[in-house]
Amino acid sequence: MIFIFSQPHDTSTNLVIDWLYYYDQKTIRINSYSEFFHHFGTVKIENNKNNSLGNLTKKISIWYRRRGVLAAPFPTNKIDQSLIYQFGENLRSELKILFEYTFEKINKNAVAILGSEKGSRLNKLRVLDIAQSIGLNIPKTLITNRKTAIIEFLQSEKSIITKAISEATFIVDKKSNKHAFYTQNISKKKTTELDDEIFPSLLQQEIKKEFEIRTYYINGKCYSMAIFSQQSAQTATDFRVYDTVNRNRNIPYQLPKEIERQLKKLMTRLQLKEGSIDLIKTKDNKIVFLEVNPSGQFGMVSRPCNYHLEEKIAKYLSHE
Secondary structure (H helix, E strand, O other): OEEEEOOOHHHHHHHHHHHHOOOOOOEEEEHHHHHHHHHHHEOOOOOOOEEEEEOOOOOEEEEOOOOOOHHHOOOOOOHHHHHHHHHHHHHHHHHHHHHHHHHHHHOEEEEEEEOOOOOOOHHHHHHHHHHHHHOEEEEOOOEEEEHHHHHHHHHOOOOOEEOOOOOOOEOOOOOOOOOOOOOEEHHHHHHHHOEEEEEEEEEEEOEEEEEEEEEEEEEEEEEEEEEOHOOOOOOOOOOOOOOOOOOOEEEEEEEOHHHHHHHHHHHOOOOEEEEEEEEEOOOOOOOOEEEEEOOOOOOHHHHHHHHHHHHHHHHHHHHO
């Protein structure tokens, strides 16, 4: 039995399930908290008994693809509008504690686990610390809320960028337009527009790229792709600001064996068997580590490079 925790419209999940059906593997996809309890039933905790979770008695495989299962709805009944948000947050807190307990239970029955029940919420700063400690190159990084510190950092490094401390995401306005949080350059002019104290922000030296690298890591193996983002001014700072006219060239890439060894050590320290890793190949032939996303996109690596990662994931979950 294979359980996949995902979101309704995740295409990568669909493609992996196609392969699981091809290999005749019984698969259950769970996209919401209500589906979770439909399949796992009631949690029982009693004195002098083996605590149970539904009818879970046999060995299973688990893929924590997306955190859609943790999304609780806001209350819809007629209550004071000022309380709706607070009630919604309370419901999410209730589910968080419940899922922490139940995931711990089902993990004990799992013979194969991909992803993390914690989702993609790794602490980026801790990951940078670990990466540096095992010998990976990382960008010089500053977290500050002071304008003077930003100006000094810019003077020192000549060119700097800023990006999210947590996970880069997007917000939706009243017209349903999405506004994404991308990596941005910080110019001298921009620093003059800042208040003396701002919200704590992450800044890094801007690495002069030859190209960017996206590596999908699964069970000790690295599948890498070179992204020639410097070919377009639109994608030069962040390749996710896609240029649909002058598209980036993407080709398979073999990381140096020492870098792959270090990445394997990093993922072991993070207790992850899969994840999407972002790196940079510099103009002076160095590999610089940026970050890892436990539930990042891998289709963008699989298709251009003919890695067939969806089938490899299906085989892993099938214990092959």
